[in-house]
Amino acid sequence: MRRIVILFLICIDLISFAAWPASASEPAKPGVLNAGKFLQAGKFLQAKGRDLVLPTGEIFPVRGIGLGNWLVPEGYMFKFKNARAPRDIGQIIEIALGAEEAARFWETFRDRYITREDIEFMARSGFNTVRVPIHFGLFMAEPEKGGEERFTGPGWALLDRVIGWSREAGLKVIIDLHAAPGGQTGVNHDDGTGFPLVFYVEREKRRTTALWREIARRYRDEPAIFGYELLNEPISTYNDEDILNPRLEPFYRRVTAAIREVDPHHIVILAGAQWDQNFRVFSPPFAPNLVYTYHKFWSATRRDVVHEYIAFADRYRVPILLGEAGEATNAWNREFRTLNETHGFGWSFWTYKNLSTPSTVVSIRMPKGWEKLAALGSMNAPSLEKANLTRDEARRILNDYLDAVLFRNVEVRPCYLRSLGLAEALEEACQAEERAAASAPKKAP
Template identity: 40%
Template sequence: MVLTKNRVAGFVRAEGRKLVNGDGEELILRGVGLGSWFLPEGYMWKFPEQGDRPRRIERMIEELVGPEKAAQFWETYYDRYTAESDIRQIAKEGFNSIRIPINARAFIEDGEPVRFKANNVHRLDLVIDWCRQYNVYAILDLHGAPGGQTGANIDDSENDQPELFTNETYRRMTIELWRQLADRYKDEWIVAGYDLLNEPLPDWNAALNPQLMPLYKDIVKAIREVDRMHMIILEGAHWSTDWSIFDEMFDDNIQLQFHKYWNNPDTESIQKYIDGREQWNAPIFMGEGGENNIDWYSGAFCLFEDHDISWNFWTWKKMDTINSPCSVNRPAGWDRLTAYLTGGERPSAAEAEQILWEYLDNIALEKCTYHPEVVNALFRRAPVRIPAIFYGYQGEETGYHIGTKAAKNVGFRVNDGTDIRFIDSEREVANFQHNGGRPWNMDQRLYVQLAAGDWLAYDFTSGNSGSGDIGTSSYVVEVRVRVTDEQVGKGALTVSVDGRSIGAVQAEESEWTTVKLEEAAVLEAGHHRIVIEAAGGPVQVEWINIT
């Protein structure tokens, strides 16, 4: 995981399978999504289904405090949820891009002709200005198209139907919305690309799939009438995972996008997209992934890096969370709102206003609880804990060496021949096989077993490229190990960083033991590699912790 190809400079474009910046240098987009800003999602507010999308949240607030104060609420919300301090912090952390989800309802008036709502377009202009100031590319993502492209809460559908594909008015409005956005930003090099439709047409609406590519082509035709420079980003159907809808690359500046949640972070799980990159001769983008734990992040985002895939983490900010960088602190009395949504007692207007305005105070970055460990996991930046199963994805003799391949693997990365198993032996192994060999949940923990001579490599970074850190820092390495009952007293690992030995780990117990290396690693800011090699055993390893 070498965080190079990061420079923000000039218009982004596709050149064959690669992205390049305006100076022709290879580029990997490493970004974060601004979920719930222009398209508030109920789960990020800890709301039930009755408040799962913008129109339902808007209805609740207007019912409780009246239309005038509701309008005031939303003006303040849009101003505070994403502010200059957010973009500054995103850049400081080393991200080089953001993905901005747009809800058509928040940007254009109802019906035709398509006319922008001045306030939110001005806010979009502001965030693009901040992106230019702090050197962060912006991606415009139509998350909620007129009528809805998905037919679910995520696109603010009115009737849980993808009416974009069944109502010609919505189709015309979507094409015209993109034409006007492209005309407005045609000279803005800091805008990396136009993400035409987020997660269109899940499988239960697959009968409409034949309409998707013709719509993409019509949108691109309208964009190209006013803008020849910006990259076009196309998503597959069914939560962006089904690329069978692509029939041709009809423009010479296209990037293909997939999303990845919850399943195993292994090469097998994204192989079809890697194959698609070859088939279509186009760069690829993991445009949405997250909503898991930091162990998963340290594997999944390294996977994308090792395969030269741009990525965007979902999401920057939400309420009462430990798995996003910013956690909005839950206001006192918030449960009164959730109870009301499910048919409970209605809070008074004064009480509702107090709760909602406390929420508005809490959404500013400065009032959020910040979780640097989330960002560290995304970038594999020390201090970080790396599960042992997430060794390098670059292939044998680069990311790992296994002398005698396991006859039958349990777990994933089976093609590597490593012996990966669940910590909780038989019951969990049976559960794994029952689920087709591909489960992943928030609490899943696995270990890898190494025989003498086997080694695994783990790339990580120190310092912060985004803030320009230089100099050296001292790090301590811990390894979580055990041996089988038959190998008690016989297990050992050697540990090296950047080719220099920092000591050995004696794995002598059949119970899990955390062993701290006696010698610290003094490292300059930048990329590093830690290698563990079994000197006796077999040895079982759960994780490596760099602090």
């Protein structure tokens, strides 16, 4: 184990030199743009044909990672089986700590979960893009009596900060509306009612459109912005697809028009219906500078799995982005990534950081006693007493968790990075990790 740690520390130093985005003075590989040069050139990324390019014609191959759980908490990333939506997770933390301490917990959580050190590590590892899921509730409050929207909340400062760090590190930023007003998916991670109300209720349509217009107004001159992903995974398979699917593209048109009133430059990213996988909802592209995104988990890694997206890209000459994939084996990551790269698709895997898992870039060490908190979050009628927890114990566990999420305390997964074709300097550390895993005692079934 000591040898693995030493190898890892040595390799991290090597990555600092080997994988950091090149400066503007360094020549780019022919036809391929490095992220550092892109940002220092002060240009906006554009969709041209099937590629993402600069006016010079240099291609930007997307190599991204999603910042899941940071601004949109998800229950499985806390090992909660019942409290899955952000509001439900918030209730568990409030039961554990009380309202006042719970508010402080979330403030510290957001400050520590993604830091400058995390962003710099992503850049050193070879990523050139970060996808930032956001929750509308961190960016807007309930409207005034007259109906005027109030764009206020802690999300703006947090987003400004991560964009600034990304700009300095040479990374591009996708802003992904993961939880829209009213909900867009109809499942837990949109934090809605269980129905995608943004497609039913005019008020939610107006609020979502207004939020995107404000985001675009604020960041219209920001070169670190890759683009605006209007909705994450709209219209799940649990909803009335026949009624809702025809409403998706018209809503995209409405939001895109509002964005273009204030920002004519940045890319707009459109997700397919049903977990981003159904592109049959789309007509020919209705505007320039559009990118289409799909998600795929736990699938086969054959060409027929992505045939629909290849055909769409070829027919309409538009870029395709694999917006989420992963949470599988490293072998699957490698095969599916390679499949997408072969057909000219950029990618952003899911997710950067998670609790005690091998299938992320970095893994949070599980605090002692976390199983009690996980039990609390898995109950239908949660209480400290039923979870055999005292408030003092819950406080200690959650404070340990807040320390564990800091970059200096996480476990880096070298083999995960290598499965994405990144961090060549970590190859030896990956081999050591694989040997350690092979020699570890097998758990009883």
